Amino acid sequence: MSVINRRDFLKAAGAGAALGVSPLAGFGQTVGSAASLSNYRALVCIYLFGGNDSFNMVVPRSVAKYNAYAASRQNLAVPRDSLLRITPLNSDGVNYGLHPALPELRNLFRNGNAAFINNVGTLVQPVTKEKYLDDAVNIPPQLFSHNSQQDQWQTLKGLAVSRTGWGGRIADMFRDDLAGQRFPTNISLHGDQLMLTANATTPYVMGLDGPAKLVAFNGTFRQPQTYYQQQLREAYERVLAGSHKSVYGRAFAESQQRALQSYETIRSAIADAEPVAVQFSSSDLGRQLRTVANLISAREQLQMKRQIFFVGAGGFDTHDYQNEFQPQLYADLSKCLGDFYLALQQLGVADSVTAFTQSDFGRTLTSNGDGTDHGWGGIQVVVGGAVDGSKFFGTYPELSMGGPDEVSGGRLIPTTSADQYVATLSKWLGVPDAGIEQIVPNIGNFAQRDLGFMG
């Protein structure tokens, strides 16, 4: 198993971190003092599960463009006069608006703290419509399949087989530089995610509101831990540490041990940190982003220098009732983004934290009656003080049927790749130029490695 070291790329001569027995040994985190990534930076991936119909998120308002959009989308088109006007600083000559359920996002964009990445999707290399129709170019396998394209976004593996995610590879690369951290670099609030999976480090998984209460060993409800529970815990830890014949038993024991080891660290760090004052929405996404904000608030207790968070929102697979569901989904997303940015400002880390969306795919421009089906390219949004905001990156596509990027019932061929999108984010987080290919293996197939949205 090879672990990529960030310093190999920086050619720095720093001494290797001293390895020692640590409560974090189970997470592959090393212990030591060297930390060349001394300032704090974090990425927050907001994964929109199911495939966001993002061509209703950012919509052309100029009449001809809007009419083409409306002709394609028919009963799913957002009424033109309801769109929230936005004016990208780098205008392509067309006027645009946001879905009316996105007022907070509109404000973030206006204030220069949000940018849109247009028609971005999974690619192996640049694709034209002609080559796509002729099967003359490599494309990611199993387009339009949820799990295949989620894997693709999260691994950027292209045609290769990969069982690590790009966020996991970053954590591995940074491992020696982040040896002083008291907690894993990567945290998911939405289950085990391939994006954070690595070879040498293990992400920590918590719930919407943070780590679960370990009732068994730490006191039930308001009662303190008893002598009995302490004995029980020690016995349990020894059972876990024993030798286990089955690989499944061993993996189970390891996951239990990791959960136990990190429990006090994370609970006490959160308890000691100032909770954010922002009233987040009580939706799943709101709860996750509130928890992320509280974890960021605890960054100094945990001595964190780099973090990648994964939060998820479901329901974007709008095959049905799209006109009913999409406004709810967007209203929640918008409020959550606004609240989160406010929390970052209160914590004084607005310039150090960047939130960004990923989603399985865009959706068909055409309707299936009351919803849309799986597409390819879509629009993603990036939010944060370090974002070169109020701008579009990547070309906003033609939305007419038969347009230059359109195939098969209104699926759009991406003109910007997920690789370029992630490479730009990775660079901002501190991945050296020479190490980008370790994180984004196919980046060499694209001329532009940095889309520029991180300044």
Add this chain to the structure above:
Amino acid sequence: MSKFYSVALLLCIGMLASATGNAAEKSFDIAPIADLSSDGFADVAVLPLSEGPKVWLYSSADGSPLGTVSFFARHWMPVALAAFSGGGGEGSVKDSRIALLALNNETGTLSVQVRTAEADGSKVGSNIGFFNSTYQPIDVAVVDDTNGDGISNDPSIAVLAQRYYPWRQAVQLRTLDGQLLGNWTITQPRQQLLSLAGVSMTKGQSRVSALVKGKDDGKARILSVRIADGEALPAIELATGWWQPDALDLSVQRDGDGDGMANDPAYVILVKNQPNGEQSLILKDVGSGSFLGSRQVIDGSWQSESLSVAADLGGDDKEYAFIIASGDSSEELLVNVRELESGNQVANLRPNPIRTIADAFRFLNQATLGATKEEASRVVDMGYEAWIDEQMELPVSLSLPFVYAELQITGDIERTTRTAVWIRNAIHGPDQLRQRVAFALSEIMVVSEVGVLHDWGLGIASYQDMLANNAFGNFRNLMEDVTLHPAMGMYLSMLGNLKPDPEKNIRPDENFARELMQLFTIGLDELNIDGTVKKDAQGHGIPTYTQDIIQGFAHVFTGWYYDKSADEPYPPIHPNNRNRTVPMVLIPERHDTGPKTLLNGVTLPARNDGERDLKDALDNIFQHPNVGPFISTRLIERLVTSNPSPAYVARVARVFNDNGKGIRGDLGAVVKAILLDKEARPGMFSPIDGKLKEPLLRLTQLWRAYGALPTETSNLYRIEKMWEQVGQGPLDAESVFNFFQPNYAPPGEIRDMQLVAPELQIATDYLTTIFTSYLYLQTHDWNTLEPEGYKYPSKIFIDFEEDNALAADPDALIDGIAERLLGGEISATLRSEVRKLIVDIPAEWPESRTSAAIFLIASSPEFAYQY
């Protein structure tokens, strides 16, 4: 006889770049032993290689069981056995001994243990160590007359083994007290070691002989070393020319010419002839290698595993070949005995495997929602197949009628009530095999109360019943019932799917069409019969369908909607319509009438016949060659193991394709083939066997072990928000991709070996903490029938009374709980930790001791996996 690769050893020494599954090529080894049954004829010892270090003894008169002999501890992996005389005289099998070669799974060391050949035979001498832990064991053999003086009074034991780095293949010979007599390299470039035999000869010519197969020329040959001087003797080719049968095993006939003088031994080689698969014996002179004859022994419907030749049975001076063969099922065993000289059959036995409670317990953890010791005793008495047959005849434990009745009384939340009825059936439903298969199907053809079905408890209960009803039926019927169930219709938006309206750019909804193929029936890539992915010339997978085909099926699935005739609300309280529980119906004017592109180049013609379109389209998928291997793999993963060998998948897929009566898709036959397969029935022999139990199955097993009851009088097993309390609830997955995905591999050794462990995907820091906490509460604070119990969110009570009665004696208590939860097999570590914990609790508090012991065992890794 030789042994499959030792996965454990390979893992230890890291010699294998990628494990290829635990395909056990051999299942059994055989040796004739003394006449225990006093019928004048030798009996037989059978080593079931996949069931742990334990030998079964049978009468050769009728195949009746004579008991078992256990060797070593359970973590030793058996490799091969040999039998020899305990001193009863020349060539005698009277008073015989069994030598078992085994590999220590934890240390990788190899040893031979000798025991007397009788029921519960006693150990003779000390274990004899061979080689070191870098060697992979192949076979064991005995040389009766080691010094070659013509008198078999100096037996020695030979072991054949190989080391990967540096490459070496060798034989070691040791006396019964472990003294090393020889250590001879027999390495030839690129050869596979098959088997070892000891040849006793006069004039100091005794030798050890290995049967090997050249990897390049495919030719089998015998390589021998003379014991007296360690001289390598000329190789003997099994066959020359184009005819090269598959060599399987090697044994020795002492008296090749039948003149009563054991001075002219012959090799007896068991082979399989292609293409008809018949198995026969080839006889070759040991000295010259010349061909002496052949004997046809077993037809191609059986797979011969092992051969052993014995003389002097019943004092007739004749020599006999004992051959053991297996069928596809772990229950099918054939022992064939032939007089070697004439080739005449003297016995053809079908002995039954001899199983223990622990074996039955493991079986029940695959075939039910949790093994119990009571059911395990029944399985031992009945045998696996009879138990399966009995289960398949039991009436279905339904959900919907009870959910409906309960809701009429309480008006409670549908989801909680539906889950409560599911739990009750899981704990107390007699039709456990059906419930387990229905649960497996619910994780393959997923609908979930997470999302649009959040208030569909009645509809989901109906869906659960539909799965249970179809569990042993035909897969094609299941496909149709799933397709037309309104819960699925709503979940994957086929309900209300309309024909296209080109003017409005409206196309049919593709959601159900896609997932039906991707997740429920054929998968993304074309498969071989053994479930491996077919590759194109560039080494890439071949997609099973294109977007055109998805669109074709999307057009098929237009026009279906709620059955309006069932629109009446459920009276008197519940607002939801009964139409959520009856199949959808076609509204012809909403159905697309154009031609539709299906799989395999089929196009449905333009017509206005939505019902026929649907049936033809489902037939089109059902006939796709992927369905057999795809569904077989999914069901094996849910019931038995995360990493089935391709051969296992192929055996089951063939049953899917044809149940033996020309019927495709017989799920009852498929389930039976899965559970009885020899790969489903291993002991603790390989660390990659079996799978992690998901939290729900761990919990149902605990509940079933104690016959859990509700704390309320309503007979409902309520857990409020089970997914929050436990981390998993039935039919409550995150998405149509289930709680976890089949290809999930946790980082570490499992991923490094290119294996998978789907259930580990939900063993996250978060969910394991939740589940451990729930187990604690279930065994402590919440486990009460006292009035305060009403305030707890879980209302399920497990009765420890029987265990409490044992609690004064910590070891008795641990034994009692281990019998209930682990089939009696508890590791030394767990036992000692439980003991330390509970002796600290005063004996006057038996309930506290019991709670602590049950919690620690139920939360341990050994309770968390099945194998």
